[in-house]
Amino acid sequence: MSPVLQKHADLPMYQQLQNLIREDIASGNWLAGQAIPSEQTLVQQFGIARMTVRQALDGLIREGLLRRERGRGTFVAHKWVERELSRMRGFSEDMSARGMAPSARLIAREVVPAPKEVSNYLRLGQREAVIYIRRLRLADAVPMALETSYFNYSLCRPILNADLESSSLYDFLQVTLGLRLCHASQELEAALPAAADALLLEQSKRAPTLVIRQTTYVQVADEELPCIYGRTIYRADRYRFHMEVPR
8 A cells, every 4th residue: 555645635534545445455455354454553654643544444344345353453355245035046156147156165965864943844754864965155265155954855865976066056956856946935134153153154253144044945746845944154244135125
């Protein structure tokens, strides 16, 4: 950052500082996730009041360009990803549409007795076998979300041998298995992550996450059956959710 602030310019000092920071981020001098100089360093570098520096940084935090972590400092924020809630779209499709490279890290895949909640959502018998899959989802190698899913065993058995790290799950279900995904019901909430989840997402366990619980239905003959029940934890500093609501 070039220390050039004009004290008698028409533009207030804090806005001049904001523009310098924006330029450094846009030019790649400061990369996403990188710590910026401390407030005291900026005060000394530009010879301005600490309140002016704080005003500049607070404005950039509200814009989403910076993020502040208590006790650690201020960092360049990662780009926001906006997800359309009114449309059923897979993570791979979503990231590819934004010019990002989707991938996954498979954490667990096994056949387990369905927990009571899962049995209820998938309309299965008590402790009936389901396929349990847990994956960390990444975009451009950056952790974005943590998926935990349960699949109807009889409909999705071949998924036990599928490539779930470099290919689209939705593509496998629709193209390989021939399942017709017809709709999904979703519940959205905010929550603090468990310590193990925060570690996988590479975030503080004190930082909030956005959680979506989703039941996905498939068309089987003339009937729509619940096929997948899952819970996905999204990093709140990297995701925004959007929905158009007609009157």
